[in-house]
Amino acid sequence: MQAQWAVLKRDLLLGWRGLSDTIAGISFFVMIIALVPLAVGPDTATLTVIAPAILWIAALLATLPQMERLFARDDAEGGLDHLLMIPAPLPLTVLTKIAAAWLLIGLPLTLTAPLLGMMLALPLAGMAMVMLALAIGTFGLLMLGMIAAALVLGARRGGVLIAILVLPLAMPILIFGVATSQAAMLGENAMPPFQFLLAVVLLLLAITPWATAMSLRHAAE
Amino acid sequence: MTEFLQMGGYAAFIWPSWGLAVLVLLGVTVSSLRHGRRIQKELEQSELKPEQKKEQS
Amino acid sequence: MFDYLANPARFQRIANVIRPLAWLIFIITLLPGLYYAFFNSPADYQQGETVRIMYIHVPSAWMALMGYVLMALMALFYLVWKHPLADIAARSMALPGAAFAFITLVTGSLWGAPMWGTWWVWDARLTSMLILLFLYIGYMVLVDSFDREDRGSKAGAVLLLVGVINIPIIKFSVDWWNTLHQGASVIRVGGPLIDASMLIPLLLMAAAAKWWFIAITLIRMRTLMGERRLQSRLASRREGGAHD
16 A cells, blocks of 8 residues: 555656646647637537537547656656566556546546536536546546557557557547536436446456556566 | 349449459458568578578588 | 467468368358359348348458457467467458458448448447457557567557457447437348348358458468568577577
């Protein structure tokens, strides 16, 4: 447990020092959303209809560039070996790193969402549900990102490769996340898609730590 | 014959489907065979060289 | 059986026997398959002659899915038993599998055009197949992105296992999404009601596709094994010179 604290603190500290990463990620998120009315037109009725979809696609795109950095720092400083030597099960350490990454990017995205929702003329009524879905969804996306980041360690290409690996696997999160948000907006029952979203993320939780740990060991060989 | 080729008016969809399938599968076949043959040849050559060297020395 | 086949030389001997046999079965099933598909099967009462696209579309879809599952199985063998032959098999299946996924998409679109009135409909099956093609492409790019070959193999194997666990979830989510939006797909592609007169060519073409896949996989496996032998030979010559 102590070791996990150390990993979490270290990652958060590094994230805090490199706060520009988070700021850049959020700015990217906001800019994607600002582009939509400029492209589609300022018609409020249209925007309301597509807003949940835009919110989720923007969240997906905004987390992608962060994924490359998840292990890059460890790798560059020889910290990968350090990570492997932590006297705790490696999957647990991976989970801690996902939590740190979520605090650094998932949480800020979730917190900015209501503001952007207002810009897209979303009714505020269902916003709590949207935020909950985004919080869980970004956690799932970061888990996928963790696997992909561990897989591409030492590869000749990084960023695009991660996108190619993550995006097809992210489809269920996108589908159920958007469906939950839409239902919440319209005041309908958002529970069925939300439960599916939860199920998908829980399943990822069961796979990711081990798949990532395995790839990390391969990368360190 | 023309009746067959017209495919009940759907010729524009049926023939391209089959044509593309044949093209793709043939492409994979030919490239696999060619690459295989090239590697086989290189392997044989690399087997020859050391012996030739021994004969010379 | 896997242990028995794991010896590369023995595998190669067996493969050398199977390969011509695979081509033979391919031809034997393909020719009557084509005959039935074009001359001896009825036009569908609803879809007319376009149903003849089914005989290439549906076998391709089956093979695309089966290819990925087989690759994942090989990935499991590779990660558990660490035998390079399983990795070589997985790598060799990627291109023919992706080819089938691509064919499924294009023929589905060409079949859909007269039936749906547009070239592309976000039908659940087509959408899932599109994602499957992305998974294939991801694997091929990933495996090819490393200077150290075994890193690529291991990363690819982990990806295949993660992918194969996710495929049912992706399929489920796309189906769910599709019923939510109730698209224009009035006619289910390759629907459940198939007459025996259509089943014969379908199964023949499916068998042909499968044996083509086997033949191509074996050819590609031999090539890859040859490539590795060549590389190790070159490497040892560079190091040891005359000792080789």
